[in-house]
Amino acid sequence: MNLFKYFQSEVLNVVEEMTVAGKLPAGIDSTKIVTEPPREAAHGDVSTNAALVLAKQAGQKPRDLAERLAHQLKENAAVVAAEVAGPGFINLRLADAFWTARLTEILAEGTAYGDSDFGRAERVNVEYVSANPTGPMHIGHGRGAVVGDALASLLEKVGYQVVREYYINDAGAQVDKLAQAVYYRYREALGIGIGPDVFKDSYPGDYLKPIGQKLVEKYGREWVDAAPEAWLSVFRDFAIAEMMAVIREDLKALGVVFDVFSSERALVAEGGVDAALKALDTKGLVYEGVLEPPKGMVPEDWEPRPQTLFRSTDFGDDVDRPLRKSDGSWTYFASDIAYHLDKFRRGANTMINVWGADHAGYVKRMQAAVKALTDGKGDLDVKVCQLVNLFEAGAPVKMSKRAGTFITLREVVDEVGKDVVRFIMLTRKNDVTLDFDTEKVREQTRDNPVFYVQYAHARACSVLRHAGEAFPDIQLTPAALSGAALGRLTEPGELALIRKMADWPRQVETAARFHEPHRLAFYLYELAGEFHGQWNRGNEAADLRFLKPDDAELSAARLALVSGLATVIASGLEIFGVEPVEEMR
RNA sequence: GCGCCCUUAGCUCAGUGGACUAGAGCAACGGCCUUCUAAGCCGUGGGUCCCAGGUUCGAAUCCUGGAGGGCGCACCA
Numbered sequence: 001m002n003l004f005k006y007f008q009s010e011v012l013n014v015v016e017e018m019t020v021a022g023k024l025p026a027g028i029d030s031t032k033i034v035t036e037p038p039r040e041a042a043h044g045d046v047s048t049n050a051a052l053v054l055a056k057q058a059g060q061k062p063r064d065l066a067e068r069l070a071h072q073l074k075e076n077a078a079v080v081a082a083e084v085a086g087p088g089f090i091n092l093r094l095a096d097a098f099w100t101a102r103l104t105e106i107l108a109e110g111t112a113y114g115d116s117d118f119g120r121a122e123r124v125n126v127e128y129v130s131a132n133p134t135g136p137m138h139i140g141h142g143r144g145a146v147v148g149d150a151l152a153s154l155l156e157k158v159g160y161q162v163v164r165e166y167y168i169n170d171a172g173a174q175v176d177k178l179a180q181a182v183y184y185r186y187r188e189a190l191g192i193g194i195g196p197d198v199f200k201d202s203y204p205g206d207y208l209k210p211i212g213q214k215l216v217e218k219y220g221r222e223w224v225d226a227a228p229e230a231w232l233s234v235f236r237d238f239a240i241a242e243m244m245a246v247i248r249e250d251l252k253a254l255g256v257v258f259d260v261f262s263s264e265r266a267l268v269a270e271g272g273v274d275a276a277l278k279a280l281d282t283k284g285l286v287y288e289g290v291l292e293p294p295k296g297m298v299p300e301d302w303e304p305r306p307q308t309l310f311r312s313t314d315f316g317d318d319v320d321r322p323l324r325k326s327d328g329s330w331t332y333f334a335s336d337i338a339y340h341l342d343k344f345r346r347g348a349n350t351m352i353n354v355w356g357a358d359h360a361g362y363v364k365r366m367q368a369a370v371k372a373l374t375d376g377k378g379d380l381d382v383k384v385c386q387l388v389n390l391f392e393a394g395a396p397v398k399m400s401k402r403a404g405t406f407i408t409l410r411e412v413v414d415e416v417g418k419d420v421v422r423f424i425m426l427t428r429k430n431d432v433t434l435d436f437d438t439e440k441v442r443e444q445t446r447d448n449p450v451f452y453v454q455y456a457h458a459r460a461c462s463v464l465r466h467a468g469e470a471f472p473d474i475q476l477t478p479a480a481l482s483g484a485a486l487g488r489l490t491e492p493g494e495l496a497l498i499r500k501m502a503d504w505p506r507q508v509e510t511a512a513r514f515h516e517p518h519r520l521a522f523y524l525y526e527l528a529g530e531f532h533g534q535w536n537r538g539n540e541a542a543d544l545r546f547l548k549p550d551d552a553e554l555s556a557a558r559l560a561l562v563s564g565l566a567t568v569i570a571s572g573l574e575i576f577g578v579e580p581v582e583e584m585r
Numbered sequence: 586g587c588g589c590c591c592u593u594a595g596c597u598c599a600g601u602g603g604a605c606u607a608g609a610g611c612a613a614c615g616g617c618c619u620u621c622u623a624a625g626c627c628g629u630g631g632g633u634c635c636c637a638g639g640u641u642c643g644a645a646u647c648c649u650g651g652a653g654g655g656c657g658c659a660c661c662a
Contacts (some may be wrong), residue, residue, distance in 0.1 A: 034603095049603065052642090062642095086604035087642080132662065174662055294658050295587045305660065318588060319659085326660045336662095360589050361657040384590075386655075428598080431590055433655070435597080444624045447597095447611060455624085462622055470621085514601080522599060526609080536626055539618080547621060584622080 001105060002116065002505040007046045007092065008035035014072040015050065023068065028057050037503065044083065044091030045499065051088040062088030099495055100486035102502040106564040107482040111571040114508040119160030125348030126152040129251065129258075130167040133243040134178045134203055137250045139388045139436065140356055142409040145256045146425035146577075147385055148354040150517040153575045158512040163348065166258045167339060170240050171265040172332060177202040178243070179236035183223075185212025186235070190221060205406070211242045253413045254421060255577050264335050267342060273330050276338035276373065277323060285311040285372055291319060310337070315368035333362075337369045344370070344378045351380045352515060354430075360384045381515055383430045391437035416441055419578040423450040426521045426576055444584070449525045453569065454581050456528035459535065460566035461582040463546050467559050470547050474556065481563050484556035491544060493534040494561055500530045501568045508575075517575065524572045531565050 011033060018024045030053070038047035051066035058065055063084055070082035070090050081093035106113045128148020131141045152162045169175070181202040184194045189212040215223075215238060223231040244261075251257070267273065280286050290304045308324035310333075323334040343351055351370065355362070363382045370380040390397040390407060399406050413421050420441050427449055428434040444451050464476055475481070489495065504523070511519040538545035546558040570580040 043605095047603095052603075056642095089604070134662095169662060172662065291659055297586065297658075299659075302659075307660065322659060324660080331660075332662050357590085357656050359657085359662090363589075384656090386590075432598090433591085445611095446625085449610090451624085452610095455622095459622070466621060519599090522609085526599095529609085533626090535621090539620060540626075542621095545621060549621095584624085 001102070002509060003102070003502055004035050004037070004046065004506050007048070008033070010073065010076055011035055011048050011050050011069070014069055015054070017072065018068070024054070024058050028054060030054065038089075038091055043085060044081070045094045046092040048090050048092075049088075051084075051090060055088065066090050096490065096495060097487070099498045099502065100489055103486060103489075103498050103560060103564045104482045106501060106567055107478040107560060110478065110567055111574050113567060113571050114157060114505045116158050116505060116509060118158040118509050118512060119155060121159060121161055122350065123163070123347045124155055124160045124350045124352065125163045125165055125343045125346070126155070126352045126354070127165045127167055127343070128152075128354035129247075129256070130169065131247060132169050132174050133240045133247060134174055135205055135243065136207055136246055137409040139390055139407065139409050139412055140385070142254060142412070142421060143385045143388050143425045143430075143434065144354045144356060145251060145254055145409075146422045147383060147430055147517065148352075149256045150422070150426055150576050151352065151354070151383070151515055153577065154508070154512050154517050154520070157575060158509055160350075160512075163260060163346075164258045165260040165262060165343070168240075168244065168261055168263050168265075169332075170263055171268050171335065175236050175240055176232065178208075178239050179232050182208055182211050182215070182235050182239040183228075183231060185209050186215045187212075187224065189213045189216045190224065192224070207246070208239070211239055214238075214242070250408075250410050250413075253410055253418060255418050262339065262342070264339065267338055268330070268335060272338040272342055273335050276341045277330075277334060279341070279373060280310060280337070280369075283372065285314065286323065287311065289320065291322070310365075310369065310372075312365045312368035312372075315371045317364045317368045321365045333365065333369075336366065337373065340366065340370050340378075340380065341373045344374050349374075349378055351378065353380065353382045355382055355384050357384060357386045383515060385430045386433040388425075389433060389435050391435055391440075393439040394437065397438075412436075412438065419454075420450050422576055422578050423453070423521065426518050429516065429518050449521065450578075451584075452532075453524045453528045453573070454578075455584055456531045457566055457569045457573070457580045458582060458584045460531070460562045460569070463562050464559060464566075467547055467555065470549050471552055471555065474552070474559070476559065476563070478563055478567070481556065481560040484560045485553050486557050486560060488554050488557045489561060491534075493530075493537055493544070494558070497527075497530045497534055497561065497565065500527050501564055504568050504571065520572050520575060524569060527565070527568060527572075 012030060015024060015028070015030050019026055019028060030050070032053045033048060033050045035046060035048045038044055051062045051069055055062040055065050066084040066088040070084055073079055073082045073090065073092060078094050078098040079092050080095045083091045085091050126148055129141055129145045131137055137145070149164070152164045156162050181199055181204070184198045185208045188194050189209070215235065223234070277286065287309055288306055289309045290306055291309070293299065293302050305326060307322045309320040310323050312321050313319060321333055322331055325331055340351065353366070363384065366382065367380050370378045390399070390412070397407060416438055424436055424441050425434070441448060441450060446452050467474055467476060489498070507520060507523045511517055534544070546555070546562055548555050566580070573580045
């Protein structure tokens with residue numbers, strides 16, 4: 001249960017009752033009432049601004065109205081105190097029994113705790129990674145991959161029907177360059193010398209060498225003297241398939257999965273671009289025109305040129321955008337328009353794209369296109385992921401493709417483990433740069449959030465294991481533990497921990513609403529902190545230890561708490577795609 | 586030059602309209618601990634929330650302008 005939503009509806013019920021009783025005017029607007037945790041825990045458990053919002057409409061003083069509302073709210077059995085504070089906030093204090101009931105709920109629901117129907121089974125398409133099939137993934141792709149994957153899981157948890165999608169840019173100039181580079185690797189594999197500058201405009205990486213070798217194994221010398229027109233499509237298709245296999249392996253190592261891989265080439269081949277552009281044209285949004293040079297900077301090879309343009313300025317963009325290149329072929333933007341129309345037609349009114357920082361300039365035009373094509377019915381949110389700076393023990397890792405000192409995502413994942421990479425990628429909001437230190441993330445200290453959260457889960461599991469030794473007859477299943485005498489959980493630290501755990505459903509919903517999975521990393525860190533804190537108090541005072549050999553009843557109640565804690569952490573890590581470990585090694 | 590993003594404690598960052606005192610971790614300083622699983626615990630100091638206006642009963646939060654940093658900027662993806 002999202003207890004804040006519950007009390008929100010309780011507040012609204014009271015408002016409704018008072019309206020019926022004539023104590024409040026009819027037709028009052030209560031939509032601005034919010035019910036949330038007070039900033040200061042000392043103020044209570046639940047706080048609402050209802051009186052402040054309604055005072056003016058009711059023609060009553062905020063504090064007077066607050067007193068009346070508070071009086072009614074006290075009728076709820078869970079409310080032990082309803083105090084008016086400041087200008088007219090109402091702070092509710094809840095009964096211990098209310099909190100222990102939340103623990104029972106957690107034990108009953110398991111990692112499904114925090115699930116909700118917030119999304120109302122609405123369909124959402126989350127597109128992420130979509131790295132060009134021209135090379136292995138780098139650390140920046142990894143961030144997008146994790147953010148997209150976790151966001152998708154988060155949305156599923158709150159009841160959306162989510163499609164995880166990867167768009168393969170397998171059409172256009174980039175993959176032709178790939179074919180070009182692979183052709184030279186093919187010749188090289190046959191022992192034919194290649195010039196020093198052959199990769200100047202394409203892909204010099206060694207990772208294409210095995211592909212050249214495979215082409216030799218498959219075709220021998222067949223293409224050595226053939227014209228480019230002859231080998232281009234063969235080499236291109238082969239190279240794309242090989243590179244996608246590499247990328248899929250990289251993704252697998254990171255634990256990232258997709259429901260759909262969409263091909264740009266296929267979309268073009270089946271006429272999707274022509275259809276989408278025709279649709280735009282029908283709306284009168286396509287025209288032939290000449291763009292001004294970008295304000296304040298004129299590219300060297302600038303020349304005024306008539307182009308086919310999309311009237312994106314009608315939908316909030318800064319300038320109209322070209323749909324066709326000078327050779328008459330479609331631009332990347334044109335096929336992307338078609339792709340987004342395709343996603344919309346496949347049922348996703350809400351689309352979320354996770355992009356790298358270098359694509360930030362495309363957000364407005366893409367949103368403009370979605371608005372135009374769907375008549376405002378489609379919604380596109382773009383999460384732009386800022387750069388990831390790699391460090392090793394505090395020193396920046398210098399990377400240069402030329403010097404061959406390029407660190408791939410795979411290398412980092414193999415070095416520190418997928419769980420570490422995934423968690424760290426979620427410890428910052430997507431739109432700020434993230435420092436990733438391959439040394440620091442393996443430290444076993446409180447500074448390292450991955451360790452700190454994992455350790456809380458492991459420590460909880462450890463306590464449960466020890467319980468089996470101390471109390472051989474005890475049943476440690478959640479179902480059995482929920483039957484414990486939870487009323488014996490009266491220590492402030494224990495109740496504070498349950499309060500934090502009970503906040504999970506609200507945390508999940510808020511993160512989902514803002515499409516911001518990183519919020520959960522902060523929550524999990526705080527939750528882990530509460531648990532470690534209670535553990536440490538047990539170090540000081542033996543009375544506070546979770547296991548008390550001379551008091552089986554109290555121990556069972558505390559074990560229920562420990563089990564619940566492990567459950568909530570596991571529920572969070574599940575969204576992150578991080579395995580909740582049972583012991584640290 | 587234009588667009589987008591960022592600017593909160595010495596450092597790294599939470600905090601998308603509410604109050605009494607703007608939070609956390611690290612670092613600093615002062616104590617303590619050597620453990621039911623060790624990688625710690627308690628306390629103290631530390632802030633013109635980049636600046637200036639505006640909206641509001643109320644602004645770190647919304648709006649406008651400015652400063653600094655990042656990313657991008659027609660016919661590449």
